[in-house]
Amino acid sequence: MKKVLARIKGAQLRSKQRDTAMPPPQPEEPFLAIGDLHGRADLLLELDKMIEENFRGWPVVFLGDYVDRGEESRAVLEMLMPLSSKGSPSVTCLMGNHERMLLDFIENPLQSARRWIQNGGLQTLASFGLSIRLDRLKDEAAMRTTRNQLADAMGTEMIDWLHTRPLSWQSGNIWAVHAGAKPSEPMEVQSSRYLLWGHPRFEHENRQDGKWIVHGHTIVEVPYARKGRIAVDTGAYATGVLTAAAITPGEVSFLQTGAG
Incomplete structure (x- = not known):
């Protein structure tokens, strides 16, 4: 299998989780979580080819923000609409604050x-x-x-x-959302505002229930998985780098366009 995991600044972004304050991520099965697209249909096509070559058959969850800022919002929506969470493999498209x-x-x-x-x-x-x-x-x-x-x-x-895009998706101890969550509240009762727009304590206060949150919304130069948070929005509309997290039991790695 051709290795296409991303390299940023010469360092490969693949590692076993060693955050002793959190249990390791334990999805029910391996899956991919894809960051904010913002009208970059070209990057979606590029990433799709990489997934077909290396992760065919894995469930996929898109983390929202398909429209705005980039030039091909319509094309992105038309590409995503035929995909189904009931298909095999399943593809789930969450709602973002831009939707x-x-x-x-x-x-x-x-x-x-x-x-x-x-x-x-x-x-x-x-x-x-x-x-x-x-x-x-x-x-x-x-x-x-x-x-x-x-x-x-x-x-x-x-x-x-x-209108019918879900706000969250769960696999094992991992929750996929667009923006974040209130750290002190169970994921099952989170406000839509927090899931779509984030919470001021999300990046600074760790959850105590062992749940991992994979999210987009907040642009990071380098995607990361630490302290219960997996951040994958690398500003694709401006940088040309669209990121997906490949999440397996105990391990998170990152797949990217325009990198390496």
Whole structure:
């Protein structure tokens, strides 16, 4: 098997977990968790080839943020929509905060336009052949027109698919979420706000229940697995480096595009 595990700054990112404060990750079966895509359909295709060559048959969970910032949001959604969590292997696509912002714009265009546009919505609109005037973000008629144009371009099937994205996925003692979680609360009762936007103590306070959290949302230069957190968002839309964590019992390694 050709080895394509990532090398960053000359160091291979593959190691047994030695964090004695946490039990080792113990998924029910090996799986891959893929970080934020943000409109990089090209990187998704590149990573898919690497997975086919080296991890064929492994379940995959995408950690959200498929749209905005990159130029090919529409293409990414069209590539992901046919995939199924009930297939073999299963593919699960979680919701990210950028999907939530897109849906907020569709549901409440005037109230939600500015936040979405300031966070990469322009690129998503462009991928559907649309544009928006920045000096009219407070114009209710203009925002409603843009919203209707976007809804027509996306179609009900795509909008419904986004609405039904789960917020979390579990395998053994590992939970996959988009952004993070409140360390002191059981994963089963986490607020959607924490799962989509993170929690201020997530990166600084360790969980006490032995659960590992694999997540995107927060860009890191080098992906890592330590103290119960597995971070895989390497800013693909800007860096060209899309990261997947390959998680097996007791071990986490990283697969990347544009690295090594």
